[in-house]
Amino acid sequence: MSTAPLEATRETITLLRHVAIIMDGNGRWARARHLPRAAGHHAGVEAVRRVTRAARALGIEALTLYAFSSENWRRPEDEIGALMGLLRLFIRSDLAEMVRDNVRLRIIGDYSRFAPDLVALLDDALARTAANTGPILAIALNYGAQAELAAAARRLAERVRDGGMPLVGIDEEAIEAELETRELPPLDLMIRTSGEQRLSNFLLWQAAYAELLFVDTLWPDFGADDLAAAVAAFGQRQRRYGGL
Ligand code: FPP
Numbered sequence: 001m002s003t004a005p006l007e008a009t010r011e012t013i014t015l016l017r018h019v020a021i022i023m024d025g026n027g028r029w030a031r032a033r034h035l036p037r038a039a040g041h042h043a044g045v046e047a048v049r050r051v052t053r054a055a056r057a058l059g060i061e062a063l064t065l066y067a068f069s070s071e072n073w074r075r076p077e078d079e080i081g082a083l084m085g086l087l088r089l090f091i092r093s094d095l096a097e098m099v100r101d102n103v104r105l106r107i108i109g110d111y112s113r114f115a116p117d118l119v120a121l122l123d124d125a126l127a128r129t130a131a132n133t134g135p136i137l138a139i140a141l142n143y144g145a146q147a148e149l150a151a152a153a154r155r156l157a158e159r160v161r162d163g164g165m166p167l168v169g170i171d172e173e174a175i176e177a178e179l180e181t182r183e184l185p186p187l188d189l190m191i192r193t194s195g196e197q198r199l200s201n202f203l204l205w206q207a208a209y210a211e212l213l214f215v216d217t218l219w220p221d222f223g224a225d226d227l228a229a230a231v232a233a234f235g236q237r238q239r240r241y242g243g244l
Contacts, residue, residue: 021051047221050223051224056103064181066140069143084118103136105137105139145202195215
């Protein structure tokens with residue numbers, strides 16, 4: 001049997017270090033089945049489990065998932081409650097596996113606005129994976145890219161005002177070092193499910209040179225094969241970073 005496809009996948013993976021996913025379509029998945037929206041989110045968590053495991057198996061260094069945007073507070077209270085409940089369940093049920101698999105859990109976004117017990121649960125999960133050295137799973141919670149950039153700008157401006165750095169020190173590198181993703185490898189591939197073609201305030205700076213992939217699959221139907229197909233599609237793209 002030829003090993004060429006496997007070699008090709010390995011080569012792609014060495015170039016593809018960081019994948020981000022806008023997990024969209026839970027509501028439509030539920031509606032198609034005459035189920036409440038929360039059932040779609042529940043199925044969405046199953047997809048999170050499948051895809052995080054598949055990313056690890058593929059050797060992807062960092063996976064960033066958009067679980068709750070700063071705009072999601074506009075949803076009905078019961079839906080927000082359901083999402084928070086699922087996040088609790090996910091951390092409780094999957095933390096041991098993350099610890100075992102050497103996963104570094106990270107959170108981007110301001111989750112301090114969440115219920116105190118959930119904040120404590122997340123802090124504990126971060127602490128228990130802090131010493132790990134393996135793949136990164138970054139979950140975006142109450143995250144918005146524009147707010148992230150505004151906060152970075154404020155911190156840098158403060159430093160200039162206080163005499164800690166010259167004005168010309170505010171360059172791309174300085175901004176990048178202030179972003180919540182500063183520990184993560186550069187973003188290579190951004191996937192959005194469910195056929196929508198928007199970035200929805202997710203990783204706007206980081207996406208500058210990322211390949212964008214919009215797929216029609218609804219998030220609860222997304223699985224290991226879809227991730228592998230996305231990796232293969234990435235392998236077909238030619239990244240030129242503005243060059244020829
Ligand atoms: C978009 O679907 C999805 C979300 C707003 C939430 C994503 C959350 C999860 C998959 C579960 C929690 C995550 C973790 C990490 C445990 P939508 O409701 O906007 O779908 P629609 O556009 O079809 O209505």
